[in-house]
Amino acid sequence: MSVIQDYLRRSQHILDVVSAQESAIAQAAQWFSETILAGRMVHVFGSGHSRIMVEEMWPRYGSFPGFNPIVELSLTFHNLVVGANGQRQAMFLENVPGLAERILRNFDLQPADTALVISSSGCNVVPIEMAELFQQRGIRVVAVVTQEHSDASTSKRADGKKLTDFSDLVLDTGAPVGDAMVLIPGLDTPVSPGSTVGGALLINCIKAETARLLTEAGQPPKVLTAGAIVGTERAVSLFESAYDEHARRLSGLYANTGRP
Template sequence: MISQYIQKCRQILDTVDAQKTQIEEAARWFADTILAGRMVHVFGSGHSRIMVEEMWPRYGSFPGFNPIVELSLTFHNLVVGANGQRQAMFLENVPGFADRILRNYDLSNQDAALVISSSGCNVVPIEMAELFQRRGVKVVALITKDHAEQSTSKRSDGKKLSDFADLILDTGAPVGDAMLTVPNLDTPVAPGSTVGGAVIVNCIKAEVARLLTEAGHPPKVLSAGVVVGAERAVDLFEAAYDEHAHRLAKLYANVGIPSYVSQTNR
């Protein structure tokens, strides 16, 4: 089983490798957004949250990304009872929830977005992408192509995440996500979308870092003290989080209904 899973992951890597052109395009869009002083919005419900947190913040990552993690859609640790999985799966198919989330941000057509959903068929991520596009935000969708194509949308009009994407990336996982068949077990095990998704996210991250550096604005990368020294690690940590705050402030300064505070800021 172990060898089989590793082999399946190698096939996923081949699928990612075949998407170099698309990954480079996504990275260019994201770099343009970051260089403009804006943010790349990263959203995923359910286990797609893993890819959001893989992008930022963690070692080897840098500011410029706005991780939108709605706990009611992603907090699965209790499994059952209050804040359990059933409620989260219900909520990710409630129309209008995405609009309530994005109501918190003053979006710009200089922004970009990465919306992650393996099936591409749940309502909230689909509506997120739709709302981003309405505001002129370029949308990159990270889906599992084979699974999404064979799945049925939960939206009443049948539209999927791919219908509201300017660019589509594929995790390379199979239909149903689980990749292995165990003898005498009638259900497959060991999913692969997280593997492909994490590889794609980090490919984008690395390419964005190259583009920012070549543009004369090298990113402030969160780095371990054992690599860069304790003092520089602290400096990078503080500078990166301060930059994140400065970028995020732009998303809040003039959001929604004007106040004397926002009018003064103008």
């Protein structure tokens, strides 16, 4: 078997793992649709490369308002790799206690909100504290982790607790321990991670089911759609109206910030 076919075969296994979680995915979508119908937002957070899943949820083609993407550049800006704003600093900062509280201090959180926290290992301090703080405010937390990798990993938090300890629902990307999935002859370390595959599948399954629930409730979402499908005029209208709705929803998260 070629290494290309090996990766594709392992990705098929990930697809099977995600498929087996249909009821849990539907539950997450139910919670998220309730939040959106209530005029509130689903807070989506990931540090490191988990940022990819935040952007996969919103905003991009086939996505719609109702999600608050919380992306801290200090934790996710990997392009320079070394030097100022490099990867070493980002990996250090995602394990600094108290940073999550400073991030969430910017928002007026309400129990009607929900949260999606993504962390492949579920062991870094900032995503764990994000989930803990959400739960302390009565907000349901859905976690996306790589279960096998999380089970085999040690939490960076002093008390040993992981993201799954502060989650109301846990979804598994289906990737293996260490994430990388392909062994190359003559190379003693595996390559080609799988959590992005599983994470994207989970995100878009949630998205599809949430859209179905919103539509059935009489509030079909404003979906960012290509002009090649709906024509240029309608595409522009959808983009503008979706961004306007996002702004209105987001303004509600700032209106009472800091007030008793």
